[in-house]
Amino acid sequence: MPGGVMSKPFAWNFEPRSVAFKLCVQASFHPSVSNCTVSIPFLDAGGNLSASVAVSLGASEVKPRQAGPGGRSAKCVTTEKEIGNFNVTLEFVKAIQRAKLPVSVALEGAGAPVSDAKICLGPLLLAGSEALSPETYRTGEPPRSKRLRPTNSVSASFTESVGVAGLYSLDVFVAMDKPLLSQEMMLRLMPACFRVEMLQGLPNEKWLPQKCEEVFVEIYPKLSSASEGLSETCPRMQSERRPHNTTADFTEPVVWLLGFAPPHALREWMQHEGLVVEVHDRDPKQKKVDESAPITQAPVHGHGVARFPLGPLLQR
Numbered sequence: 001m002p003g004g005v006m007s008k009p010f011a012w013n014f015e016p017r018s019v020a021f022k023l024c025v026q027a028s029f030h031p032s033v034s035n036c037t038v039s040i041p042f043l044d045a046g047g048n049l050s051a052s053v054a055v056s057l058g059a060s061e062v063k064p065r066q067a068g069p070g071g072r073s074a075k076c077v078t079t080e081k082e083i084g085n086f087n088v089t090l091e092f093v094k095a096i097q098r099a100k101l102p103v104s105v106a107l108e109g110a111g112a113p114v115s116d117a118k119i120c121l122g123p124l125l126l127a128g129s130e131a132l133s134p135e136t137y138r139t140g141e142p143p144r145s146k147r148l149r150p151t152n153s154v155s156a157s158f159t160e161s162v163g164v165a166g167l168y169s170l171d172v173f174v175a176m177d178k179p180l181l182s183q184e185m186m187l188r189l190m191p192a193c194f195r196v197e198m199l200q201g202l203p204n205e206k207w208l209p210q211k212c213e214e215v216f217v218e219i220y221p222k223l224s225s226a227s228e229g230l231s232e233t234c235p236r237m238q239s240e241r242r243p244h245n246t247t248a249d250f251t252e253p254v255v256w257l258l259g260f261a262p263p264h265a266l267r268e269w270m271q272h273e274g275l276v277v278e279v280h281d282r283d284p285k286q287k288k289v290d291e292s293a294p295i296t297q298a299p300v301h302g303h304g305v306a307r308f309p310l311g312p313l314l315q316r
Contacts, residue, residue, distance in 0.1 A: 012090045019180050021083040024153070024173040025055050028074040030166040034058060035108040038172060040101045040119065042083055047095025052104070055081050074168055080175075088180060093189070096121045096180065097255050103156050103172050107165070117156040118240075119174055122255030125191040127152045128179025152176045156251075190258040194219060194275060196239065199248045202281050213285055214241035215248045218278040222307060227273055229265035233258065244281070270310045279304035 025038050035058030044050040057077045086092060099121040153175035181189065196217050220236040221227070234256045242248040258266055282303050 014088075014182065014185055017088040017182055017185075018085050019088060020085045020177040022080050022175050022177075023053050023055055023083055024078075024080040024175055025057065026076075026078045026169075026171040026173075027057055028076045028168045028170075029057075029107075030168070031073060031075055033075070033107055033166040036167065037106045038170070039104045039106075040172070040174075042101065042174075043086070043092070043095050043099060045086060045089075045092070047089075047091040053081060053083050055079055058108070083174075088185070093125065093181070093185075093257075096124055097191075097257060098122065100252070101174070105167065105170065107167065117172070118252075119154055119156045119172065120252055121154055121174065122191075123154055123193050123253050124152070124174075124176065124180050125189070125255060125257075126186075126193055127176065128181070128183070128186070152179060188259050191255055192258050193253050193255050195253045196250045196277055198250070199279060199281075200246070202244070202246050202248060204244055204246045208244045208282070211285060212244070213280070213283040214243055215245075215279075215281045216241045217250060218280065219254045220276055220278075221269055222273045222276045223269065224273060227265045227269040229262040230269055233261040248281075270314060272311075274307055274309040274311075277306045277308070279306075 021042070023038075023040065027036060027038075029036060035056060037054055037056050039052040039054035041049045041052045057079060063076045100118045101121065103117045103119060153173045155171055155173045179186075181191070196219065199215070199217070202215065217239045218236060219239075221230055221234045223230060237254045239250050239252050242250070280303065
């Protein structure tokens with residue numbers, strides 16, 4: 001989370017700002033594949049989903065790759081396409097914050113497109129943050145994880161596990177020509193990004209897929225009467241679901257704009273409360289009932305609950 005003092009009541013009165021976006025694709029596939037098209041929907045000027053932006057890899061320069069240890073040869077392609085310039089408005093920022101764009105992949109002659117990955121645009125709001133940029137490290141400061149360094153792009157990856165015949169790897173990026181927010185916007189909006197990267201040591205009994213829902217996590221702020229003003233700024237967020245296994249990877253970030261919260265509630269939350277992560281890996285499957293009947297099932301509580309204090313983030 002970018003540093004700075006707690007913000008005053010918010011008003012959008014920034015200098016006009018425009019940012020250019022582009023779609024970048026890196027792929028490797030079997031030499032027999034003649035063409036592959038990658039597409040994602042994007043946002044319009046008002047922040048609503050608009051028509052898809054598509055890139056045809058068959059029209060790009062192809063570089064053959066030598067067979068690897070497994071004796072496999074491949075064609076490699078790197079290409080990009082301009083998406084357009086967008087004015088940074090309050091509506092556009094909020095749309096970026098919550099956008100999850102599905103990536104569609106279509107191989108020539110392979111039937112219906114496959115869409116099994118999403119690009120979350122929220123982390124773009126932290127691009128250019130001085131609080132996490134390497135050039136602002138103090139002498140003797142311990143190195144931070146590269147995953148926490150905001151950049152001007154977000155990505156999604158496909159691998160062989162997706163089940164697209166002939167597609168070995170695919171990396172899709174949405175990139176910008178400069179940080180989305182100016183430093184003034186950054187300090188007043190105060191975007192914060194939280195991510196649960198992996199769960200380990202989960203049960204994986206054979207009966208779980210038949211009797212229980214797939215694995216997911218919920219992230220929400222731990223609030224008290226003094227900080228309940230954050231309930232709208234920091235809503236409860238639920239991840240995509242993952243199949244049962246001993247480990248589960250999660251890529252969806254949670255991005256909150258803390259500058260919209262009442263300063264006293266934000267201060268109380270960060271100093272004395274924190275973040276809660278619920279793990280749902282054994283929620284019983286919902287029984288099919290008459291749609292006209294009211295739902296009476298009690299909410300299911302997570303089988304694992306972790307609480308993270310945020311006070312250390314204030315010690316800069």
